[in-house]
Amino acid sequence: MKTLNQNLTRREFLRGIGRYSLLGLLGWLGLTLGRGLRRGKGTEYVWQIDPEKCTQCGRCATACVLSPSAVKCVHAYVVCGYCNLCGGYHQPNTKTPDTAAENQLCPTAALRRRFIEEPYYQYDVDEALCIGCAKCVKGCGSFGNGSLFLQVRHDRCANCNECAIAAQCPGEAFARVRRSRPYRLRGGVA
Amino acid sequence: MGLFLYLFCLSGLVQGAEPPSRFPKPEFETGYVQPLTQCPAPRAAYLEWVDVGVLAGALALTAWLAIRKRSRRGILAMTVFSILYFGFFRRGCICPVGSIQNVAASLSSTSFLLPWTVVLLFLLPLVFALFFGRVFCAAVCPLGAIQDVMIRRPVRLPRVVSGALGLIPYLALGLAILYAVTGAGFVVCRHDPFVGFFRLGGTVTMLVSGAVFLLLGIFVARPYCRFLCPYSVLLNWAARFAARPVTITPDECVNCRLCEASCPFDCILPTTPDRPPETRPVARRRLGWAVALVPAAVMLGAVAGFAMHTVFAAGHPVVRLAGRIALEERLQMREYTLESEAFRGTGQPLAQLDAEARAILARFRIGSTVMGGVLGLVVGGQLVGLALWSRRKTYEIDNGNCLSCGRCFEYCPVGRPGGKGAGQDHGN
Known part of the structure; x- marks a missing residue:
């Protein structure tokens, strides 16, 4: 019995040494990380798209873990030209710039327009319908002011540790941004 | 009017003009108030x-x-x-x-x-x-x-x-x-x-x-x-x-x-017989072999890791892109992937991408070799653990x-x- 006790004590002693050296290791790791955090890295982040890097490839519509995607088209009204014939709203070969379904570019009719005054129209995105396919973004960027662009909508985004869209984004447009400035809007809003 | 604007912006496309403001902001006469772009806030940080x-x-x-x-x-x-x-x-x-x-x-x-x-x-x-x-x-x-x-x-x-x-x-x-x-x-x-x-x-x-x-x-x-x-x-x-x-x-x-049979993860170690299954010299020799194998396992792991580094590096998007671009250049391909098209759109020089990919590959070479060595050490450690014999008088976890x-x-x-x-x- 005596030898068994001694054996246990030695084992316990060694385990104690192991435990506190590992604890020290974790503490050191925490301090190392903490030093980095104090340099301003210690911030909560969210995912966001840089509209200037976005190539409108269409993967945002399919790659997101949510269905429909948490990426939506956003309209910066301050940049918009309020055109009657809108590169984001209308098909490129549209003859008459009206709201006829065959003339609309958006596959889900999520982009709506409203007459303001001759010849101006206001365009709005219905986020419940938008799938983030970027067809309108491409049209608006090619033929218009670029007031339509994709953004991660934070009321929907699950904020995955690795954004599934970011992993597939060909333009490396996705990045972690600080939570205090969660959007990258054109036209300098928010 | 619309058609005119349409043609106007087509000409803008030809010139390769960048947004914003191909079309100036209209001056509304009806007292229209421009809505603000809505931006729902993310989950609060305190949560x-x-x-x-x-x-x-x-x-x-x-x-x-x-x-x-x-x-x-x-x-x-x-x-x-x-x-x-x-x-x-x-x-x-x-x-x-x-x-x-x-x-x-x-x-x-x-x-x-x-x-x-x-x-x-x-x-x-x-x-x-x-x-x-x-x-x-x-x-x-x-x-x-x-x-x-x-x-x-x-x-x-x-x-x-x-x-x-x-x-x-x-x-x-x-x-x-x-x-x-x-x-x-x-x-x-x-x-x-x-x-x-x-x-x-x-x-x-x-x-x-x-x-x-x-x-x-x-x-x-x-x-x-x-x-x-x-x-x-x-x-x-x-x-x-x-x-x-x-x-x-x-x-x-x-x-x-x-x-004995209650643990679904086989984590209950049963008692052992009072005596080791082999004589002391045999056990010692076996342990000696196991310890001697550790450096060999580390070496083998490091070599295998080094050999695998290009395979692992192929999982890096930049390395993959550089490989694809090199292939396209060599074969004069016109079918671009979304990635290579996006890269060509940025106008970045090919040499820069190549250098970047090389730097990443170098990091993979070191990292993969180290990883292989550590894995070898783990395998060696397992072997040593198998060669050791200790008596358990009771059921232990x-x-x-x-x-x-x-x-x-x-x-x-x-x-x-x-x-x-x-x-x-x-x-x-």
Whole structure:
């Protein structure tokens, strides 16, 4: 019995040494990380798209873990030209710039327009319908002011540790941004 | 008017003009007020701290249930809570398993954003493991919890099989760190089999692999935890030194063998015969061989790692892109992939991309070789462990692998109500 006790004590002693050296290791790791955090890295982040890097490839519509995607088209009204014939709203070969379904570019009719005054129209995105396919973004960027662009909508985004869209984004447009400035809007809003 | 504008912007396209403002902002005459672009705020930052608090609370409660209260029912209730809260409510992200990669990426890159909450998420389960064993695995980790409720007919795997499969987590940890520090992405999150269930949707591969793991888990208890989870390696090593891990019996073991088959994870080590199976010189020679094999295993691992570095590097998007561009240039291809098209759109010189890819490849060369060496060391260590023989007079828990689930508690007749030592928990 005596030898068994001694054996246990030695084992316990060694385990104690192991435990506190590992604890020290974790503490050191925490301090190392903490030093980095104090340099301003210690911030909560969210995912966001840089509209200037976005190539409108269409993967945002399919790659997101949510269905429909948490990426939506956003309209910066301050940049918009309020055109009657809108590169984001209308098909490129549209003859008459009206709201006829065959003339609309958006596959889900999520982009709506409203007459303001001759010849101006206001365009709005219905986020419940938008799938983030970027067809309108491409049209608006090619033929218009670029007031339509994709953004991660934070009321929907699950904020995955690795954004599934970011992993597939060909333009490396996705990045972690600080939570205090969660959007990258054109036209300098928010 | 519209057609005119249309033609105007077509000419703008030809000139390659950039937005904004091909069309000036209109001057409205009807008193139209321009709406503001709506931007819904992200989840409040303090809620992330709430999550850390919930994690700490869940760990403490599980430790109390497992070690002091010895209640399998309580642990099961915690399991259900974790599936609901960390799983379905928080939708699986961010979890301590994945946080390994955030920590690794932050250590290697100064620009990587790492919140305090993630540091705590990474450290808390390990600190708890150093004192109370793997209580995180017991009922707090949602990935483990969803598998734990699937265990129905656990089979006992041969030691050789479970030992060999137990090496995979080391590889998973190595790859997770390798890909995180080289900036290739978070492979653990990408191949997380269960997060698709928590989010009620996901890629086909994710859902199918999740279903396979869950169905396999009916017979092979918690296959992901034991044979894949990279965090299990760290928890395993922390739990080996645990100050007060769970015990099968609250008092002294009476060797009744009732608990022998209770552990679905084969973590109960049976008693051994009084004498070693071989004579001392034979055992010593065997141990000598095993120790001598360690450097050889390290060397072999390092060589294999070095040989594999190009394979691993192919998982990095920049390396892949550089390879694709080189191929397109060589064959004068006109069919671009989305990636190569996007790269060509940026107007970055090809040489710069090439240099970048080379630098990444160099990091993979070092990282992969080191990883191979460490894996060799692990295999060598296992061999030495096999060659060692120690006598066990009582039934003991394999602390490194024990998930603290508490299934064995009910099998122990010691400390039953009215029995000997009820409510105490010393002994080994």
